[in-house]
Each structure stands twice: as C-alpha cells, then as structure tokens.
Amino acid sequence: MSGARYSIGIDLGTTHCALSYVDTSASDGEKTTLTVLPIAQLTGPGAIADLDLLPSFLYLPHPDELTPGDLHLPWTGERQFAVGEFARSRGAATPIRLVSSAKSWLCHPGVDRRAAILPNDAPPEVARVSPLESSVRYLTHLREAWDHLHPDAPFREQDITVTIPASFDPAARELTAEAAEAAGYGRMTLLEEPQAALYSWIQKSGGQWRKQVKIGDIILVVDVGGGTTDLSLIAVIERDGNLELHRVAVGEHILLGGDNMDLALAHVVARKLAAQGTQADAWQLRALTYACRAAKETLLSDPATDTVPLVVPSRGSKLIGGSIRTELTRAELTQTILDGFFPQVDSAARPVSRARAGLTQLGLPYAQDAGITRHLAAFLGRQVGALAELEGLRDTASHDAAQSASFLHPTAVLFNGGVFKSALLVERIMGTLNGWLAAEGAEPARLLEGADLDLAVARGAAYYGYVRRGQGVRIRGGTARAYYIAIESAMPAVPGLEPPIQALCVAPFGMEEGTEAELPAQEFGLVVGEPVHFRFFGSSVRRQDQVGTLLDFWGPDELQELEEIQATLPAAGRTAGEVVPVKLHARVTEAGTLELEAVPRGTDERWKVEFDVRGNANA
Numbered sequence: 001m002s003g004a005r006y007s008i009g010i011d012l013g014t015t016h017c018a019l020s021y022v023d024t025s026a027s028d029g030e031k032t033t034l035t036v037l038p039i040a041q042l043t044g045p046g047a048i049a050d051l052d053l054l055p056s057f058l059y060l061p062h063p064d065e066l067t068p069g070d071l072h073l074p075w076t077g078e079r080q081f082a083v084g085e086f087a088r089s090r091g092a093a094t095p096i097r098l099v100s101s102a103k104s105w106l107c108h109p110g111v112d113r114r115a116a117i118l119p120n121d122a123p124p125e126v127a128r129v130s131p132l133e134s135s136v137r138y139l140t141h142l143r144e145a146w147d148h149l150h151p152d153a154p155f156r157e158q159d160i161t162v163t164i165p166a167s168f169d170p171a172a173r174e175l176t177a178e179a180a181e182a183a184g185y186g187r188m189t190l191l192e193e194p195q196a197a198l199y200s201w202i203q204k205s206g207g208q209w210r211k212q213v214k215i216g217d218i219i220l221v222v223d224v225g226g227g228t229t230d231l232s233l234i235a236v237i238e239r240d241g242n243l244e245l246h247r248v249a250v251g252e253h254i255l256l257g258g259d260n261m262d263l264a265l266a267h268v269v270a271r272k273l274a275a276q277g278t279q280a281d282a283w284q285l286r287a288l289t290y291a292c293r294a295a296k297e298t299l300l301s302d303p304a305t306d307t308v309p310l311v312v313p314s315r316g317s318k319l320i321g322g323s324i325r326t327e328l329t330r331a332e333l334t335q336t337i338l339d340g341f342f343p344q345v346d347s348a349a350r351p352v353s354r355a356r357a358g359l360t361q362l363g364l365p366y367a368q369d370a371g372i373t374r375h376l377a378a379f380l381g382r383q384v385g386a387l388a389e390l391e392g393l394r395d396t397a398s399h400d401a402a403q404s405a406s407f408l409h410p411t412a413v414l415f416n417g418g419v420f421k422s423a424l425l426v427e428r429i430m431g432t433l434n435g436w437l438a439a440e441g442a443e444p445a446r447l448l449e450g451a452d453l454d455l456a457v458a459r460g461a462a463y464y465g466y467v468r469r470g471q472g473v474r475i476r477g478g479t480a481r482a483y484y485i486a487i488e489s490a491m492p493a494v495p496g497l498e499p500p501i502q503a504l505c506v507a508p509f510g511m512e513e514g515t516e517a518e519l520p521a522q523e524f525g526l527v528v529g530e531p532v533h534f535r536f537f538g539s540s541v542r543r544q545d546q547v548g549t550l551l552d553f554w555g556p557d558e559l560q561e562l563e564e565i566q567a568t569l570p571a572a573g574r575t576a577g578e579v580v581p582v583k584l585h586a587r588v589t590e591a592g593t594l595e596l597e598a599v600p601r602g603t604d605e606r607w608k609v610e611f612d613v614r615g616n617a618n619a
Contacts, residue, residue, distance in 0.1 A: 009196070009463070015418075019039065034203060034462055041073075041085055042084060052454075058138075102134035139179055143156075177592075218235050224419050227255060228253070247475055249480070260341070262290075310325070347377050350374060351368070351371065351378055412445055482508050484503035484505050504548070506584050509542065516585070530576065570607070583598070
C-alpha cells in the first residue's frame with residue numbers, strides 16, 4: 001500500500017487540463033473531500049492568474065515578439081513558450097504559432113508522434129514541437145504548479161492518476177505514459193475518462209449513489225470531449241452480497257468532439273461573412289475556428305448570453321479597422337451542433353463514410369460521419385450480447401426481454417464533457433435513446449444528474465487513486481479489448497493470392513492491471529539482428545477468446561486492425577538473420593499499459609515487442 005499522502009488526478013484533455021486531489025490522511029471510506037488545484041498560469045504578457053482549468057494550448061512566440069519577463073512564471077525564469085490561457089488567447093490572433101489538439105495528434109497513427117510536426121501548417125520559420133513534447137509541457141506545468149503550492153509534499157512522491165480516452169489503443173496509452181515519465185511523474189496510473197467521470201459522480205453523491213442505481217442497471221457513459229467521443233457501458237452487479245460496478249464495453253476510437261464543432265461553426269460564420277462580401281482566407285479561417293471555440297464555451301456556459309462578438313485580425317490593409325468583425329449567435333450554435341452532431345435517427349442507423357471536406361483542416365483523421373447519435377446506435381448494436389457471460393446480474397423480465405433486442409438496452413445515462421452544459425443536447429440524446437428503447441418495449445433510461453462536466457474527470461481520477469487503496473467502490477473491468485497478432489499461414493506460392501492470415505490471441509478481454517497472460521503453446525520463428533514487424537488487431541466484442549486462441553476467420557466488425565508492432569531482436573551470440581523460436585507473452589502493467597515480449601526457447605531472455613509509433617513517413 002502506498003504511503004503517499006495525496007492521491008492526485010490529472011485530466012490531460014484535448015482543450016483543457018485540470019488537477020484534483022484527495023488528502024488521504026483526512027478521508028474515511030466514501031466520505032472524502034476532493035480539492036481542485038488553482039493552476040497558476042499566464043493570462044497575458046507578464047500577468048499571472050490562478051485558474052481551475054489549464055487550456056491545452058502551447059504558443060511558440062517569435063524571438064522578438066515579447067519583452068523580457070513576459071513569459072516569467074512564479075517557479076521558473078524566462079521560457080521560450082507559453083501554455084494555458086495566454087497561449088490560447090495569443091494564438092487565436094496568430095494561429096500559425098499555436099499548438100492545439102496535441103492529444104489528438106498523440107493518438108494519430110499516420111504521423112511520427114515523436115517528431116517536431118506541430119503546428120502542422122506553420123511556415124518554415126516557425127519552430128515546431130512533437131505531439132509527445134507538447135503533452136510533456138502540459139504535464140510538466142501541472143507538476144510545477146503543484147510543487148509551487150505544496151513544497152512539503154513533492155509531486156513525484158504522491159500517487160498520480162492520468163486520464164485517457166477509453167478508446168486509446170495500446171500505442172497511445174504507451175505514449176501518454178512516456179510523456180508522464182518525461183514530465184517527472186513518479187507513481188503513475190492510467191484511467192479511462194468515462195470511468196473517471198463515473199467515479200466523480202459516485203464521490204459527489206456522498207454515498208447516496210446506491211439509491212440512484214440498482215443491481216441490473218446498465219449505465220451508459222457518453223463522454224464528448226474536445227477531441228474524442230467515448231462511449232462506455234458499466235453494469236451494476238451483485239457479487240458476494242455486495243453491489244459492484246463492472247465495465248463491460250467501450251466504443252471504438254472516434255476522433256469526433258469539440259474540435260469538429262469549432263470547425264463546423266467557423267464554416268457557418270465564414271459562409272455568413274461571404275454572403276456579406278467578405279471572403280476569409282485559410283489563415284483567417286483558422287483564427288476564426290479558435291474564436292468560435294471561445295464563443296461556443298461562452299454560449300454553452302452562460303444561458304443569458306445570446307450573441308458573442310468575433311474579431312479576426314486581418315493580414316492586409318483592405319479591411320476597415322484591420323480586422324474582420326462578426327458574431328456567433330445562440331441560434332447558429334444550436335442549429336449547427338444539434339442538427340449536425342446530434343441528429344435524430346433510429347436505432348438501426350450507422351455512421352456513413354463520405355468524402356472529407358472542412359473537417360480535415362487540421363490534418364487529423366476525424367470521423368467522417370459527424371453524427372454522434374449514429375455512432376451511439378452502432379456502439380449499442382455491436383454490444384447487444386455484452387451481458388451474456390456477465391455473472392451477478394439478477395434475472396429480471398427486462399433482461400429476459402433483452403435477449404431478442406437489436407441493441408443493448410441501457411437503463412441509466414451519465415454525461416461528461418463541456419458540450420453537455422447545453423440542456424438541449426442532453427435532451428436530444430435522452431429523447432433519441434428512449435425512443436429506441438420504447439420501440440423495443442423497454443423502460444426509458446434515467447438521467448444520472450449532478451455530474452461536474454468540466455472537472456469530473458480530474459476529480460474522478462483523484463478519487464480512483466484513493467479507491468485503489470481499498471477505500472470506496474471500484475469499477476472492475478480490466479482491458480477494454482482482446483488483442484491478437486497476425487500469423488501468416490504456410491502455403492505454396494499461388495500467383496495473385498496472398499497467404500491467408502490467422503489471428504492469435506495474446507491478451508484476452510478484461511486483463512486486470514498488474515496481471516500477465518500465460519504463454520500460448522505456439523512457437524514462432526523471429527529473425528534476429530534486423531527489425532521485424534507484426535500486424536496487430538483488437539476486438540471489443542470477442543469476450544470468450546483466451547490466450548492462444550487462433551482464429552481462422554472473423555467478421556468485419558469483430559476485429560479491427562491497429563498499429564503495427566515491431567521488434568529488433570539482438571543477434572548477440574547468433575548470426576544476423578538467424579530465425580529463433582520464441583513464444584509471445586503479454587502483461588498489463590500497474591500503470592495500465594500493455595506490454596508484449598518475445599521469449600526465446602531455452603533461455604531467460606525477454607525481448608520487448610514495441611508498438612510502432614513512428615507513423616507513415618508519407619502521411
């Protein structure tokens with residue numbers, strides 16, 4: 001058991017970061033006090049303020065842009081960059097020097113995430129940083145802000161939990177852990193954001209959550225953040241006479257969130273400007289996107305505001321006043337987000353693929369279908385059998401009726417993410433979901449109220465660190481997917497026909513942190529002295545496969561190909577190019593990352609098989 005005094009939760013968000021903590025010495029069971037750290041940050045040149053949120057923006061100024069002392073922080077001397085509120089506001093006027101959405105780039109398999117590529121569309125004279133380094137700078141700022149206020153309790157000696165989207169694949173998880181280590185984090189654990197949101201709701205209820213949910217409930221967590229949409233299902237079960245929460249499913253990786261909405265709003269405003277005779281160029285459109293992001297947050301958080309003025313600097317002298325002036329109205333916001341991202345569809349709807357248009361502006365692989373309700377329908381449809389093997393659910397009529405359902409029926413919904421400050425969006429999803437349930441004769445789902453939409457993830461992460469000590473209720477579940485490596489079949493060469501592949505399960509669904517999967521009996525030949533590559537798959541629906549299960553075929557929705565994994569096995573004592581028999585071994589670390597190793601026959605050696613995070617050099 002850890003002797004750390006504080007359990008610290010870090011929300012490493014696409015648009016905001018936050019830090020919350022629990023003083024474990026002053027907590028008792030489920031009765032805990034969560035505190036949000038006021039984060040000291042620049043709000044203007046030389047101006048410091050303490051804010052609950054640290055905007056996830058990095059500004060890289062021109063060497064002559066600011067005066068000495070403008071970037072000075074309370075705990076350090078001059079820096080050559082700024083993160084937080086000042087970075088966001090300064091970058092809105094000079095977007096070519098602003099790094100944003102680093103978290104989305106961190107999980108982008110098409111680029112080298114350790115390479116200096118951001119801002120991705122900046123001119124050559126602008127310095128660039130990698131998605132990994134951007135994340136390191138946000139995490140470092142949070143650590144330094146803590147140490148500045150708590151010199152008697154060094155950050156590195158506390159229990160740290162950093163949150164990630166549930167849909168992050170093993171490579172993105174590994175990169176997040178690497179960023180935390182580079183930022184000076186000590187005992188660090190990764191936690192999925194939807195789980196963190198539910199932990200926050202549980203803690204905030206002060207023990208009353210048991211009166212709001214019951215055994216047999218299936219809680220749908222809808223988490224729409226700045227960069228991703230995360231969907232999770234958590235069952236309330238009974239085990240050994242106790243009420244227990246069990247995570248049964250997470251959705252696929254959907255790069256769809258507030259960034260997309262900001263881009264969509266920018267195009268709406270740009271069309272309005274064009275109708276008035278003002279054509280925004282690409283640079284102005286990017287600045288307009290950042291302006292729309294701030295306007296969106298204002299409109300969603302302040303119901304009394306109906307219009308937010310927008311000012312976009314001009315790069316020429318033709319415009320009066322040297323800038324474009326317009327506005328974003330509540331009606332434009334509601335219509336764009338409600339109809340574009342939360343359309344009313346039936347339960348059989350599925351996301352569609354279409355040619356990319358404005359949503360490719362940042363170079364990220366956004367979801368081609370912006371309809372979050374269609375992604376929700378697809379998720380629930382894929383998980384229709386997720387409860388079949390789950391023990392501890394009481395046999396009820398509703399569960400019997402669900403056997404013939406076309407999608408898994410949630411009984412309660414918890415929302416997370418700033419966009420859900422709009423009651424219209426909550427009502428749209430609840431109305432759509434309950435329409436699907438009514439069509440199949442099911443009871444309507446209940447809304448779990450009282451969520452803290454901005455700070456729930458950080459607060460829940462801090463509470464989770466406390467729960468890991470054996471206090472409070474813990475959500476069980478382990479890995480959200482089973483993982484497989486492709487094995488090429490041995491067959492004679494046939495012109496025009498590639499050898500078929502099989503999928504070998506190396507890590508089963510639900511592996512808990514700190515556990516290992518027994519070695520499969522199969523041995524494979526690996527070449528030493530030169531890089532070798534493996535195709536790698538994940539499945540969120542195949543729950544029965546165990547280590548060593550070998551699949552000859554699978555449906556298109558059963559396995560999804562992930563990033564390659566690679567290994568360069570040392571040739572020490574062997575001839576380069578020699579084929580060595582090995583077994584493959586998987587384990588989930590205490591931090592929550594997946595590690596794969598190749599174990600040669602007859603030796604104690606273990607060679608780490610790493611995820612290829614270098615990306616496609618041609619991307």
